[in-house]
Amino acid sequence: MMGISFIKRLVAITLLAVLVMVAAGCGEEEKGPFRIGVMESVTGAGETYGTVAVQAKQLAVDEINEAGGINGRLLELVVEDSKCNAQDAITAYNKLTDVDEVKIILGTSCSGAMLGAAPLAEREGVVMFSGLATNPDIAEAGDYIFRTSLSDATVGVDTGNVLWADGIRNLATINESTDYAEGVRRTTTAQFEKLGGQIVAAESYPTDTTDFRTQLSKLLNATPDAVHVASQAEASGGTILKQLRELGYDGPIYADVVPIGTTALEIAGDAATGVKAITPDLDPANAKAQEVLAAFKEKYDYVTLPWFLGSAYDNIYITAECLKKTGDDQDADGFRDCLYDITWSGTIGDNYSFDEKGEVVGLANAVLEVLPVAERTEENGGYRVLGAAPSN
Amino acid sequence: MSIASAPIRGLQEVARDPRSWWRRSKGSVELWANLIVLGWALVFMLWRGGGFAVTVGSVFAIWAVLAVSLNLVVGYTGLLSVGHIGFFGIGAYAMAVLTSSASYEQLRTEAIPTFGWPFFAALPISVVLAGLVALVVGIAFNRFRDDIYVLVSFGFAVIAFTTFLSWRNLTRGAFGIHQVARPAIGPVVFDGELEFLALLLVFLGLVVLISWLIVTSSFGRVLTAIREDEEAIEVFGYRTTHYKLAIWVISAMMAGLAGALLASWSTFIDPNSFVLLESVLLVSIVILGGLASIWGSLLGALAFVMLEEGMRFVPFLPSEFIGQIRQVILGILLVLLMLFRPQGLVGRFKL
Structure with a gap:
């Protein structure tokens, strides 16, 4: 007898729980907060980027809410993990759109995840707005897909120009086999060859490689004028710089942003001194940028990837501006039109806007040079800005 | 043992004498595992609405096909393979390459040939290709046993991944690869998520049926015997290498389908x-559900997916x-x- 009554009780409790949840769902106020989805790779390969992006966005949201919100309504983020791969991005996307019913999603930090969810967003008319994804394919992903991050194609073109301007004619390249690093290498070599340069050796390595001496020796045997390094993980980027110098190479090294990240510089030590990186960077003269970095440092007690941090931060303020205009977080079309029209001055630059592909225009890459170990501080990130990359 | 007999026998018992059945089963971990996982799935569906449940269901169906197919090799035949993800990838890439219709030339990245085949033409090719690769690999793998088998299958998973990454x-x-085709029968395109889920469940049913036929046949009994004592069954005149190769290829074809x-x-x-990590997850799903139990693999996949997706709703997390x-x-x-249930939720055989 006891067993049956127990089942009854179980069923009753379950039903009650479901009812309570349904009732709670119905009782929501009409003038609640604006709800925006956030999809970042907070675990998996893109963990560093994803975490910084979420934290920067949360920082901006807290600031906005403390200042009274948007038209008196608060801004609320619903964060989901897209794990840096397409399948998990699709489940995260469906969770955000079906369960949380958001129409505007900020993210993602991994291009693979972005490309996985973008076809769905495009079909269902949901805005996806990223501050970090850099794969060139995203430009063609659709009408509802936007980003403030610069396509790898622009980084590559600028790198090719810098190489040529510096008098490099024979180049050796090494890159990690990921969409990002591979994309940088391809566009770099394409631009460099177009200008008349020659690629004398090229190597690529899978993620998690720790010893590059064999591959680097092959590069150096081709006696290049310079070596270009494109990596996705800071550990491998730093190790390559270190081992290049250990092998006795003393020529110039060019890189994307990753091999001059904080972790990479720690690994490379003095080997990194003088390495030039072509990447978007925060303008030291931009007061707003310094303010944001300081606020981030105070809240989370560390700073990394400052440009991407600023980009994610700006995304929230652009979103807030557009919500102020549309007044409705369910109005994806209005939000999209607002993004097409907007011209923004924020952390990552002044007067930037979006073209008809949802690509950001008005931002430029900078050329950075790594300082000697003694001059590296937390404030300068270990490098100085030489200036904007030359355009041709 | 089999997928259908256990639940059906259980239901018959319940119908005959519910009270005594309850008294006997109250302490059964198996029953509670079933109740909790299925109950949680049901509550989740009601709680989180149909739309997301369809997504979760689709993820479950794909993992379930994989888990059931791997269980044939790991659970029934006793060959611990962590290379299954390779066949999964071969099937996926065959489908993607054959059906993708994206025009890569206008993008500034790598261009590959596009064929633009329909889904149902590419499907058999994907399955057969996975099977062919498994045949070649399996002939080599048959020389190994036990721990070494784990290592060589590990090697296969790494080679497969590197191939996908490097064969640019x-x-x-x-x-x-973008724009992989959705299936279409005549003018009907399975574009909606619900239709696609239905299709996935049809294929899952097919895989479960084939697996059930295999494990209940005399062929299946030889496989179980190989797991228990390979030398003994060889003494009886069975060419165990042929059996192992056959089930390996069948299982790989199912993974290719997934x-x-x-x-x-x-x-x-x-x-x-x-x-490789996905492969390890897959092995844990099979062990979690229960080795040598088709129902266990289904339950394991469901438990895993519900755990993963359910965790999205854990409150109070910054x-x-x-x-x-x-x-x-x-x-x-x-x-x-x-630690507490090494044979898995509903399994009877420990690794």
Whole structure:
């Protein structure tokens, strides 16, 4: 007898729980907060980027809410993990759109995840707005897909120009086999060859490689004028710089942003001194940028990837501006039109806007040079800005 | 043992004498495992609404096909393989390459040939290709047993992943392949998520049926005998290498099918979905559900997917840590399960 009554009780409790949840769902106020989805790779390969992006966005949201919100309504983020791969991005996307019913999603930090969810967003008319994804394919992903991050194609073109301007004619390249690093290498070599340069050796390595001496020796045997390094993980980027110098190479090294990240510089030590990186960077003269970095440092007690941090931060303020205009977080079309029209001055630059592909225009890459170990501080990130990359 | 007999026998018992059945089964871990997982899935569906449940259902169906197919090799035949993800990837890439219709030339990245085949033409090719690769690999693998088998299958998974990543003029490497075709029968395109789920469930049913026929046949009994004592069954005149090769190829073809379905479901694939870690997860699903039990693999896949997706709704987590904490909880739960119930939720055989 006891067993049956127990089942009854179980069923009753379950039903009650479901009812309570349904009732709670119905009782929501009409003038609640604006709800925006956030999809970042907070675990998996893109963990560093994803975490910084979420934290920067949360920082901006807290600031906005403390200042009274948007038209008196608060801004609320619903964060989901897209794990840096397409399948998990699709489940995260469906969770955000079906369960949380958001129409505007900020993210993602991994291009693979972005490309996985973008076809769905495009079909269902949901805005996806990223501050970090850099794969060139995203430009063609659709009408509802936007980003403030610069396509790898622009980084590559600028790198090719810098190489040529510096008098490099024979180049050796090494890159990690990921969409990002591979994309940088391809566009770099394409631009460099177009200008008349020659690629004398090229190597690529899978993620998690720790010893590059064999591959680097092959590069150096081709006696290049310079070596270009494109990596996705800071550990491998730093190790390559270190081992290049250990092998006795003393020529110039060019890189994307990753091999001059904080972790990479720690690994490379003095080997990194003088390495030039072509990447978007925060303008030291931009007061707003310094303010944001300081606020981030105070809240989370560390700073990394400052440009991407600023980009994610700006995304929230652009979103807030557009919500102020549309007044409705369910109005994806209005939000999209607002993004097409907007011209923004924020952390990552002044007067930037979006073209008809949802690509950001008005931002430029900078050329950075790594300082000697003694001059590296937390404030300068270990490098100085030489200036904007030359355009041709 | 088999998928259908246990639940059906159970139901008959309940109908005959519910009270005594309840008294006997009250302490059964198996019953509670079933009730909790199925109950949680049901509550989740009601709680979170149909739309997301369809997504979760699709993820479940793909994992379930994989888990059932791997159980044939790991559970029934006793060959612990962590290379299954390779066949999954081969199926996915075959489907993607054959059906993708994206025009890569206008993008500034790698261009690959496009064929634009329909889904149902590419599906058999994906399955057969996975089977062919398994045949070649299996002939070599048959020389190994036990621990060494784990290592060589590990090697296969790594080789497969590296191939997807490095064969750039076929797979586009890390860029991935876009616009994989959705299935269409005549004018009816399975574009909606619900239709696709229905199709996935049909294929899952097919895989379960074939697996059930295999394990209940005399062929299946030889497989179980190989697991228990390979030398003994050889003495009786059975060519165990042939049996092992046969089940290996069949299982790989099912994994290829799962891969093809995944590629079409997500319409975009890149090598990140076929890393070794996914293979390890897959083995843990099979062990979690129960070795040598088809129902166990279904339950294991459901439990895993519900755990993963259910964890999205754990409250009180600061948004910055949500992903990491979820992984920690998942890991702890798996460790606890292995400590206190090493045969898995409904399994009878320990590894």
